[in-house]
Amino acid sequence: MSDVAVYSVTSPSLKTRQASPAPAAEPATARAPRNDAVRCTACSMRSICMPQGLTSEELQRMESLICPSRTIKQGETLYRANDSFQSIYAVRAGSFKTVVMHRDGREQVTGFHLAGDSLGLDGVCSGHHSCDAVALEDSKVCIIPFHLLEAMCREVKAVQQHLHRMMGGEIVRESSQMLLLGTMSADQRVATFLLNMSDRLRLRGYSPAEFHLRMTREEIGSYLGIKLETVSRMLSRFQRDGLVDIRGKDIRIVDHAGLVRV
Template sequence: MSDVAAYSVISPTRIPPHAPPAPGQLSAAARAPQKDGQRCTACSMRSICMPQGLTPAELQRIESFIYPSRTIKQGETIYRANDSFQSIYAVRAGSFKTVVMHRDGREQVTGFHLAGDSLGLDGVCSGRHSCDAMALEDSKVCIIPFHLLEAMCREVKVVQQHLHRMMGGEIVRESSQMMLLGTMSAEQRVATFLLNLSDRLRMRGYSPAEFHLRMTREEIGSYLGIKLETVSRMLSKFQRDGLVDTRGKDIRILDHEGLVNV
């Protein structure tokens, strides 16, 4: 599993994506130097979302075509299903959920994405996005025109390898989700979700034992393929068993090994 954090949103609005510059051309905003607080070198998520081993000149080149971080308000989308694929997005701060809509209008959560994660790779295959990507809180993203990234991949091996790892990570995430939905009990699904969230927060320098869940029980259930009542029942069971302490959306893991052994 790879994913976390959400907040229930009503009547979402969509932010039109930036039109990408034509090949070989950069917009004025992209050419303009980023403020120090927005540069990749100053970003706390650099070790997660940027290739390692770039020379200073290569890093400067990447920074030259990444749009400065842009704020996406809670409930806004950066793209919707069937939108033309133009860019990928690095989450600089905040969180997003990706969703697909059933024919009857029901929403299926397919992923939660934290700072350091990427969004938009679902559009590489067909040239159109296959899902909606919605901000679950006020968030920031850096926008990377894909054709410029592709051009750099042809010239800089570590960038190409990083893009391949990102795509490989999407494959692993989807296969893990299939295993979770196909073979695990409801109790195991919720335990796995909490453990995955704990591990992802640890990788980002946050506490792996105490955290605030921004998602609703309903959104967790949608992602895990169970009802919200089942999510609540499992969390209550974990509390009775001394595995976690839950206070609303605040979670404290008391027995990590116990959750692993669920």
């Protein structure tokens, strides 16, 4: 499965920046470090979103190609379906949902993304994004122009391997989502969602037992392929069974093993 969220932050729109044509590719080795370069070494998400094993010179070069971070306000879009693909994004803080629209105007949530996750890889194949990325709260992203990243991939094997891992992770995420929707009952889907949230927050150094849901019950239902009422009913049942303690959007996992057995 994949994705959930916790965090926050303020920003100008990215639309104008994305609409401008990409500059001619410049060899990554020729790019001098900028004064406004993002300091990945000081970022708490570095171990998740940055390649491992870079030399100090390679890390400096990596930082030099990342644009200064931007903040996307809650409810605003980072990019929309059919927008031209120019960059990928690392979520520095906050959380996003990715959605596609049905022909009748209904919204289908395809993923939840939190700090350390990447966004935008859906545009690599066709040159256009296939979904909308919407901030669930005030969120901050680092912008990585893809043509510059490709140039560095040709020069630094660790960066190339990291990009391959990110793309492979997208394949695994989509396969897990198909398994979730195709084989699990409603209670198993909700339990898996909570366990996934717990595990992903643990990897980021946060409490795996207590967290705040940034998405609505309706958005969770859309992602899990069940109705809002079913999500609420399953959560209430889990609380009655002593598996979780729920206070609005605040979740405390009381019996982790019991959730696994659902």
